[in-house]
Amino acid sequence: MKRATLLSALAFSLSTFAGAASAAISGDVVKIGVMTDLSGVYLDYAGKGSVEAAKLAIEDFGNGLPGKKIELVTADHQNKADIGSAKAREWIDRDGVDAIVDxxxxxVALAVSRIASEKKRISLITGGANLRHTNEECSPYIVHYVYDTYALANVAGKAMVKQGLKSWYFLTADYAFxxxxxxxxxxVVKASGGTVAGNIKHPLNASDxxxxxxxxxASKAQVVALANGGGDTINAIKAANDFGLPRxxxxxxxxxxISDVHSLGxxxxxxxxxxxxxxWDLNPQTREFGARFFxxxxxxxxxxxAGTYSAVLQYLKAVQxxxxxxxxxxxxxLKKAKxxxxxxxxxxxxxxxxxxxxxxxxxxxxPNESKTPWDYLKLVATVPAEEAFQPLSQSRCPLVKK
Incomplete structure (x- = not known):
């Protein structure tokens, strides 16, 4: 009996030791990669700002992992899936990157997150919008953090059709997003009682x-919706004003x-x-972060x-x-945390x-409503998360139990 008790205690001790060993920080380093656009159409939208936001998060986390290092690496994916994929493999296989953000x-986000998931590394998607990340291509290692196409469409589409703007025409970037x-x-427009008059697609980073x-x-639609982003949105708005479309x-x-508004005026x-x-001007905490970033x-x-800052900070808290x-x-x-x-x-x-x-x-x-620099937007409505994003009951993610 004593021998059995001793063996049981020894087994528990070894199990505890193994658990502690597996819980160690690999190489005593937590390595985070910011993969972004540092030279192209999304430079202002993400770019160096995302890198700086990640640095602020690491600074705010402070000495939360005593004796461990936190390293940040960056890469320009040049808006090319093959370049992003190659860098992701290099980061994970050679450099030991634990999580990729932005x-x-x-x-690019779809290609990189596939590789990261295969290798059991975390993707914190703050810059990409495709709904597939939480549907057909969901993974135990993907967090879609800031926004997605469902929320962008749902919030604006419903509100504007409700205001009587029922006929829509789309000017769309010709790629997945x-x-x-x-x-x-x-x-959303059709479900709300509106109609689609037509659409036209343009290449990414179009010049004219x-x-x-x-x-x-020529469509005479009430609404011309820009289904694009970054420099393409800016150039489309400039052209629309040149031709008097907003009249x-x-x-x-x-x-x-707000980056686009600043560029255009x-x-x-x-x-x-x-x-x-x-x-940045929603509440005291957003204003404080805005001032530090500025x-x-x-x-x-x-x-x-702001989403990249939060994703990196919350990731580090989860590691802790x-x-x-x-x-x-x-x-x-992460999934337990508020x-x-x-x-x-x-x-x-x-x-x-x-x-x-x-x-x-x-x-x-x-212009006459803006009182200070960067005072560009006013809040029309706050849409609760459960109303803004795709209901879990509609998710096509195999991780969701129905």
Missing amino acids: LPNSS GQSLETATAD FSSFILQAQ NQTLVGLLMT LKLTQRMKLTDAWY ARMKRMPNMVH AAGSDDSDAVMAA INDAFAKNGYIRADGRMMHDMYLMEVKA
Whole structure:
């Protein structure tokens, strides 16, 4: 009996030791990779701002992992899925990167997150929008953090059809993100009682939008919706104003941020509606983060920058809670956590990997309404997370139990 008790105690001791060993930080380093666009159409939308936001998160986390190092690496994916994929493999196989964050450009985000999931590394998607991340291509290692095409379409589409703007025409970036955003918005418009008058697709990083704008005008639709982002949104709005489109039709940027408004100015963007996940002037905590970011970047952060800050900070807190950089342990900790920081209040991560937080319908101020630099947007409506994002019951993610 004593021998059995001794053996049982020894087995427990060895099991405890093995658990502690597996819970160690591999190589005593937590390594995070910011993969972003540092040279192309999404440079202002994500880019160096996302890198700086990740640095701020690491600084705020402080000495939360005593005796361990936190390293940040960065890469420019150049909006090419093959380049992003190659860098992801190099980061994981050679450099030991634990988590990859940002990933603007949905084609790149899909390619990189597939590789990371295969290798059991975490993807924190703050810049990509494709709904597939939490549906057909969901994974135990993906968190879709800031926004997606469903929320962008749902918030703006419903509100504008309700206002009587029922006929829509789409100017769409011809790749995964643009097509997904157009489809999601068209579905919302039709479900709300509106109609789609037509669409036209343009290449990513198009240089001339003249012919696209003329066709949108010829449609005579009440709303011309821009299913694009970054530099394409900026150039489309410039062309629309050159041809006088806003005089007779309502122009909507389905993915438009404060960075775009700043680049264009209030004269060209005033009264435009947009869906946003975050704005620097919402509350004292957002203003404080905005001021810190501005001190470094000389511009206010947008939702992608604030989301990247939050994703990195919450990832590090999950590593701390798990006592490990093991992806399964970290994801378990992330999904248990309530997320309260400068980006979100009472946020949480669902079974499909969607980070749930409120979304906002915003309107661009007229020049005479703006009182200070970067005072560009006013809040029209706060949309609770459960109303903004795709219901879990509609998810096609195999991780969701129905």
